[in-house]
Amino acid sequence: MSNLIETILNSDEKIELWQFLEELRKSEKRYLLRNDIQNAFENYCKLHEKSDGFYHTSLVGKLVYYTQEIILEEESLCLVYRPKIARHEFYRIYDGLTIEPLTIQQLLDIRDRFVNHYHPEEGDVFEIDFGPFYDYSPIVRDPKNIGRGVQFLNRFLSSQLFQNPQQGLEALFRFLSLHSYNGHTLLINGRIKNSQQLSEQVKDAISFVSELPENQPYEEFRFELQSMGFEPGWGNTAGRVKETLEILDRLIDLPDPEVMEAFLSRIPMIFRIVLVSVHGWFGQEGVLGRPDTGGQVVYILDQARSLEQRLQEDITLAGLDGLEVQPQVMILSRLIPNSDGTRCNERLEKVHGTENAWILRVPFRDFNPDVTQNWISRFEIWPYLETFAIDAQKELYAELRGKPDLIIGNYSDGNLVAFLLARRLNVTQFNVAHALEKSKYLFSNLYWQDLENTYHFSLQFTADLIAMNAANCIISSTYQEIVGRPDSVGQYESYESFTMPDLFHVVKGIELFSPKFNVVPPGVNESVYFPYTRTEDRVPSKIEQLEDLLFTREDPAQVFGKLDDLNKRPIFSMARLDRIKNLTGLAEAFGLSEELQEHCNLILVAGKLSVSESTDSEEREEIEKLYRIIDQYNLHGKIRWLGVRLPKSDSGEIYRVIADRQGIFVQPALFEAFGLTILEAMISGLPTFATQFGGPLEIIQDKVNGFYINPTNLEETAKKILEFVCKCEGNSNYWLEVSNRAIARVYSTYTWKIHTTKLLSLARIYGFWNFTSKENREDMLRYIEALFYLIYKPRAKQLLELHMQR
Known part of the structure; x- marks a missing residue:
């Protein structure tokens, strides 16, 4: 059983836990997710006048924080506890705080029973279990190293070479012998017959190319290398060939993860x-x-x-x-x-x-x-x-x-x-x-x-x-x-x-x-998306055309809405009209804040204006919803909705046109796996507000080069945007500071060359x-x-x- 749960059961907080669970039973929901559980605990603390310290640092508070699910059954409740990343524990809690661990199979049965699809009288359900198949491969131990598989693998491979040098060298020799392109042998030929000879010939080849000028083209000494057993693929100059052979020599003599990666990264095997x-x-x-x-x-x-x-x-x-x-x-x-x-x-x-x-x-x-x-x-x-x-x-x-x-x-x-x-x-x-x-x-x-x-x-x-x-x-x-x-x-x-x-x-x-x-x-495609300050690469006629489209053009087929005050700071977003992308949520957040409307206009590029243009049911629903929001909050004169499909070159310039007016970009998705539009906006120089659910958390450093928003909390979202706008109006350099940090963030981490x-x-x-x-x-x-x-x-x-x- 979890140490935290055992500690609670042996402390005075056992009563608090019991009272909280009893109040949970009054909930209309019978399947509570983490957000439901957190809200219920917050209400419990308010009702019983608990201190902020109890909510955040008490043992029960910690248990609630790490609880992902609670399923309420007639005589018990089931709790899914996640004490660490990628680690789950399952418990059933009875009256009187009797707690017993559950297996994953038991938990899955409980979930089936919750939706009335548990049929033990018909036999067991088919189980899928990939666990045994991973017994063959090395496993990362520390959760913080998940996602760094290649670094782990390099350490593992180099340690194997170190522990059994002869076997490792033999595998390396056979691997290098495989490579060819359209019938042309690459790397080593039949003159090198075994792994021991490979080790010896590498040293001889290094001595040979060391005598040559570093920039001497490979074709001028190709035949000498071939006579030593080395085919094309080691480098285009004497200096490059020497570097590659020296890396291999170090790998053979003293395997090291960095040397392993450096060598394998040079092998010509992907065409x-x-x-x-x-x-x-x-x-x-x-x-x-x-x-x-x-x-x-x-x-x-x-x-x-x-x-x-x-x-x-x-x-x-x-x-x-x-x-x-x-x-x-x-x-x-x-x-x-x-x-x-x-x-x-x-x-x-x-x-x-x-x-x-x-x-x-x-x-x-x-x-x-x-x-x-x-x-x-x-x-x-x-x-x-x-x-x-x-x-x-x-x-x-x-x-x-x-x-x-x-x-x-x-x-x-x-x-x-x-x-x-x-x-x-x-x-x-x-x-x-x-x-x-x-x-x-x-x-x-x-x-x-x-x-x-x-x-x-x-x-x-x-x-x-x-x-x-x-x-x-x-x-x-x-x-x-x-x-x-x-x-x-x-x-x-x-x-x-x-x-x-x-x-x-x-x-x-x-x-x-x-x-x-x-x-x-x-x-980010740097030829299309680049900072608004790079004026030498921008086309004046294109800027003029997009300014007209964004702010003034009257075309019922492409544009809905006319702006009353063109001097207001533009809030900009561009996405498909579907539920997850949540452009309607952004429009509603804007509608809820009259003060934000006094400072800003909202401009949306969303593909379609009419339900008749779409064959997608979800998109049609969102189109209808956006019109309802505009009417409900009387956003006429404050919003522009562009139903256009932009060529890629225009989508790059449109961010820069918004940046020219010191606008901001908002990505309000309910969930975003990564968020390319966030990178596009940031490299263009736009201060960016993005959903806190998903990939943006790793792109943006909050309040440094961008801002997180909770798209399910519309009032809070509007308030955060308004605070930024007011700060910019009070400090003329603030917008520029965030803009420059956003640009630097993308160039340091998110280029296609790095990828x-x-x-x-x-x-x-x-x-x-x-x-x-x-x-x-x-x-x-x-x-x-x-x-x-x-x-x-x-x-x-x-x-x-x-x-x-x-």
Whole structure:
């Protein structure tokens, strides 16, 4: 039992705990989450006139702080206690404070019983448990190191080399012998026949290149190195070759984590990369603002450009230009025949600003053309993914002239396709979730049967379990995306154990301490998003055009609202109109504060103005809600709502136009996995207010280079914005100070060069790990396949049958 609970039971606070739990029983809610529990405890303290110290520092207060759930049953209550990040304990408490620990299986039964889906008379429910499959791999011990998997892995690999040098050197020799490109051997040839000879020849090669001028091109001494057993790939100059060989020499003689990473990061083994993003409208024009598009297009296009550039730099530094090695980056997406004027019906589209990065679109098979010829929501896409992967494999082979070296999935559907492709091709698989729906929709797993017709969570959550366990490496944008904070559960952590009543129990859905997790935040496209002060790179005609659109243009087809006072400071936000992005919440917060309205105008860029323009039910509801809020709070003359889809170049300039007027940017999402728009606004120079739920907590340093808001507390949100505005009016330098710190924050941490350098380093290190480790992944992959064929595929078939009837 927890030390804290035992201490309470042996103290005077035992009575306080009992009284609090008794008052909880009076609650109308029978399933209380952390926020409910905190509010109830606050009310208890007020009712019993407890001091602030009792609320914050008493033993009971600490227990309440770390309690995530309480389920009230007739004769007892069940408590989910999270004393540390990624650690949960479960207890049942009876009258008289008799407390007994619960197993996870018992807790899942209790949750089933809560929704009246517990049927012990029918036998046990199917249990999913990935725990045993992680016994083969090393495990991170300290929660603070979760998300630093590659650092842990480097230490582990170097220690293995140190403990068994001969075995480690043999593995390294075999690994270096593998590499080739289009039939050209790389790194070492047959003249080096074993690991001992490799060690000796490295020292001889270092002596040879040390006699050469550092900048002497590799091609001028290539044949001498080949005679010693070394093929292209070590460097493009004598100095670079010497550096790489010396790193290898140090790794052989005295393995070290930093040396390990430095060496593996230089190995030319990644030339062809596939980025998978299946759902939504994926294109370069006319897609932003459409359902299921949003930030994914921006992220993946920017990533593709940066990856190609970085790969080319690596190829040049490795001395492979003479072999005419060309990097290839392929964005695999869905071809949509009825493309609504976009280019999403084109099979192949070159990515702007690249030499060899492409969007490859593969159609869904026409099971029912009325469905598959059109856009399909991310919630409905599941029946088509297996055949899509089969067809995509053929198309990728045709374009790449071979198999890729790395496949990176995006979102739940793209990650599932990445698994299917990686499994068939036997290549390294990376996952990027961006956002896991399970965290966004409260009780989505518990009430999945009620939500199934709309969201099909049974398929999505099964796909998530399959893909995240199959992946060699999981890329997250933030630490808390994995395991949350001391007071909140992470997105991946929510998959550790859960129930889908009448379908399955997840006893162990993911190992959070696995070194597969790595935090690699995305960057900003610096050619599009840059500070407003860089006037030499701004186009005056574009500035004038966007100023007109933002503030004065009268066009009922694109603009709703006319501003009475153009001199007020603009509050700006730009997002899709859906419930999670919460633009309507920002409008209501603005409406609730007449004082804020006296100082500011509210300007929203939200894609659509009319319900007739949208086919998405949630978007239509938000459009109607925004009109109601404008009327309810009489915001006419104080708000501009732009129903436009901006080209990317315009979206960069629009932030700067707002910054010219010393405006602010607000990101009011109910939850945000990361928040690219936050980076875009900050690098443009806009002081930024962003949701405290999710990734922004790791981007923004509160009250230093931005501000946190609680989007569920509208009055508090308005008050925080007003306080900033008033402070700016009292101190003419304050806006500028926050603006400059916001710009500096992005440049120091969130550029695409930083992102892709780290990503490619990970790809090489995990490639080496998969080759050298004794971890037997085949049993896990077979288990994953069983879930796919026994759970996912039959349910996908049922959904397909519904689609066939449309």
